[in-house]
Amino acid sequence: MQYVIMPSRDIRRNLATEQYLLNQRIFDEPLVLFYIQTPCVIVGRNQNVRAEVDLSYALRHEITITRRLSGGGAVYDDLGNLSFSFVVNAEHETFGDFKLFTQPIIDALHEMGATGAEISGRNDLLIDGKKFSGNAMYTKNKKMYSHGTLMLDVDLDEVNRVLTVSEKKLASKGTKSVRSRVTNLKPYLKKKFQEISTEAFRDRLLLHLFNAKTMEEIKSQEYQLTQKDEQAIDQLVADIYGNDAWIFGEEPKYTIKREEKFKGGLIEANISVEKGRISAVTIYGDYFSKKETKEIENLLIGCQYEQKAIKQVLAEITVEDYFNNVSKAEFIQLLVD
Structure with a gap:
């Protein structure tokens, strides 16, 4: 050493x-x-x-x-x-x-x-x-x-x-x-x-x-x-x-703020929605990640703001790569009830 x-x-x-x-x-x-x-x-x-x-x-x-x-x-x-x-x-x-x-x-x-x-x-x-x-x-x-x-x-x-x-x-x-x-x-x-x-x-x-x-x-x-x-x-x-x-960073104007504390850390999602679709999203928190959070943010742009659509967008994504010790179900629940 x-x-x-x-x-x-x-x-x-x-x-x-x-x-x-x-x-x-x-x-x-x-x-x-x-x-x-x-x-x-x-x-x-x-x-x-x-x-x-x-x-x-x-x-x-x-x-x-x-x-x-x-x-x-x-x-x-x-x-x-x-x-x-x-x-x-x-x-x-x-x-x-x-x-x-x-x-x-x-x-x-x-x-x-x-x-x-x-x-x-x-x-x-x-x-x-x-x-x-x-x-x-x-x-x-x-x-x-x-x-x-x-x-x-x-x-x-x-x-x-x-x-x-x-x-x-x-x-x-x-x-x-x-x-x-x-x-x-x-x-x-x-x-x-x-x-x-x-x-x-x-x-x-x-x-x-x-x-x-x-x-x-x-x-x-x-x-x-x-x-x-x-x-x-x-x-x-x-x-x-x-x-x-x-x-x-670039902080978008948002109309919805979602925040939750998970086993893997605190996650805050600032979401702008226009005509029922996500127009901007920025995710903050004290979580750990192997991959860039920006990748998930980009995937969500244009997605219908409801659980079914978000599940489809994230179907092939391993959420724990972006939010250590946070499940996909927990992450989706954070974004929208």
Whole structure:
């Protein structure tokens, strides 16, 4: 295994680096990436930014907004958060198997004193029933990354201010606010780690992953980006992660909004209907998907807005490829009763 410590504190550049390495690297061994960023919100691939983020607050407080390639929900990061990513050859990995990548992190946290840390649900890490890490996956061309956050010492007040989470999603978690669901790791660590910086926390995790005692021992395992790599990453930032067209997308005017929380995640469908047929549809949510949701959206355009017609349109489609752990019947019921 090799590792990358990203020097940038800009989430847009860090996500671009992750994507670049996924696309360009020929894998003879996995990569683990660690990155830290100034205040930002990262929305999932399939989410409606305006429904997840208080944009006026973010603008006033210079909180960067971007969108990632993977599914899942919106997260707030600041310098008290450590992000990690395992970039691997996907031929022998199972999409959605988060435990494979998060268990080594859990083991390291136990070693540092957070013995109550555990994997919960499909993609969360919890301690005392509260979330300190959310994880997501993305796969392309037989390669995959699984990335997540680790809230070491994040400003929890900011989490609650900038994220405007769906009431239905909160209700499904049995709680009333974002703040009540999340926690920082630092209070659970051993006394000697109570003043640890995010950078030192990162290094402790690296040493655990590589079974080493000093950073010098693993220096030869550090992956170095070239100037050519950096230029390509700059272009990805300009084209994608810093581009409003990617971040906000095209949101059609809609007359019907349908939303439901499934085992596989929250799905929101915004549907325009003209003369009984679907004229526009945009689907958001924190679900995970192997294929692009846009493919299903395009199939539904022009379809009669009733169950029988939608069933016919989707007859040959494997819905779980687009909405992991959501059945075709559940998806159709979401669109129209």
